[in-house]
Amino acid sequence: MPKVSHRSDTVPLSPFRKLIPLADAAKAKGRHVYHLNIGQPDIMTHPRAVERFRKLEWDILEYSPSNGIPSYREALTTYYARFGVDVTADQILVTTGGSEAILFFMLACLDPGDEIIVPEPFYANYNGYAHIADIRVVAITSHIEDGFSLPSPEAFARKITPRTKAIMITSPNNPTGACYSPEEFNTLAEIVKKHDLFLCADEVYREFAYAEGEPLQSILQLPGLEEHAIVIDSVSKRYSATGARVGALVCRNEAILAGVDRFAKLRLSPPGLGQMLSECMLENDEAYLAGVKDDYRNRRDTVYRRLQQMPGVFSYEPGGAFYCFARFPIDNSEDFCRWLLADFEYQGATVMLAPGPGFYATPGLGLDECRIAYVLNVDDLEKAMDCLEKALEVYPGRTTAAQQIASSGSARS
Known part of the structure; x- marks a missing residue:
């Protein structure tokens, strides 16, 4: 049997899409998935x-x-x-x-x-x-x-x-x-x-x-x-x-x-x-773009506010785009993102994030980080943040420091 190229065997997988099969399986079980893993906005095309x-x-x-x-x-x-x-x-x-x-x-x-x-x-x-x-x-x-x-x-x-x-x-x-x-x-x-x-x-x-x-x-x-x-x-x-x-x-x-x-x-x-x-x-796009920018600013503010309130989470206020990179009280973000889709739900829903290591070239970095794409409307973002907050409370891979923070009721922002 002819062998495929080394190039096709070794090209890096997209961190945005490699968890799609797990998301599809979650949906097949009736769970709603809040997609914060990829930059696909829910805003109407102009x-x-x-x-x-x-x-x-x-x-x-x-x-x-x-x-x-x-x-x-x-x-x-x-x-x-x-x-x-x-x-x-x-x-x-x-x-x-x-x-x-x-x-x-x-x-x-x-x-x-x-x-x-x-x-x-x-x-x-x-x-x-x-x-x-x-x-x-x-x-x-x-x-x-x-x-x-x-x-x-x-x-x-x-x-x-x-x-x-x-x-x-x-x-x-x-x-x-x-x-x-x-x-x-x-x-x-x-x-x-x-x-x-x-x-x-x-x-x-x-x-x-x-x-x-x-x-x-x-x-x-x-x-x-x-x-x-x-x-x-x-x-x-x-x-x-x-x-x-x-x-x-x-x-x-x-x-x-x-x-x-x-x-x-x-x-x-x-x-x-x-x-x-x-x-x-x-043609005449300036009013449309101004409205979209205001919408994203509100979404940014919503996600930043909610992350600040979560015990053990470290974040910052993003200056632009529609992404936030956050550090979570977890031991492995790849496992965490898989667990969210395969084993967790809150009020019939879960959330899909992009694991941090896929955005680094240096091995070992991003293990406790995830990217959040705030591409959903504010109401859905609030519900997605509810899911994320509940997930962090029960995730089996929480770090020891995170468990101590959660039990003491203190938060890091």
């Missing part, structure tokens, strides 16, 4: 855009240009201008979701065996794409105690080797919700210029930064990074349109754009209907 999209006339769903429909790319230049980013349509390449943009970046900018530095915890699929591209992720650890702020320049310097080609960040961050400050961005800019590296920023949660004041900074605003900066973008979370599968890679480096365009031509075309919908969503 309703007015959907209405416009349904009225579009077309007879043949043909290939779009490999770099995307021209009118959509032109519309994106206006969108980016809102954030002080001046780019042309030729500097935007439309992709099949942000996922393809990540893979295209890695394939175009790094050779097999090259290294990319990524602050951990990070979006777990970076590991998978790096595996496919045969490059090495070098993790630099950030910590929950300081809200997962960016590590120091000295910490980055210790990770740089002759094989280092790029640094990759996500801001606002998935899975932590951290938003990097202008000072942290300037530090990264100095590092990549000094060591002649690429800087790739996944900015798909750009609209969802909750601090008052100026919009979140983009690396495309940083001076002197014209040849270094690459932005990954997507409509999935912005407009609650995860199924549209429309993303973008944006940069000003002509060599990168030429390389990415070669890969884009090989896969022929990004999704045509998705681009048509995305262009509709760009």
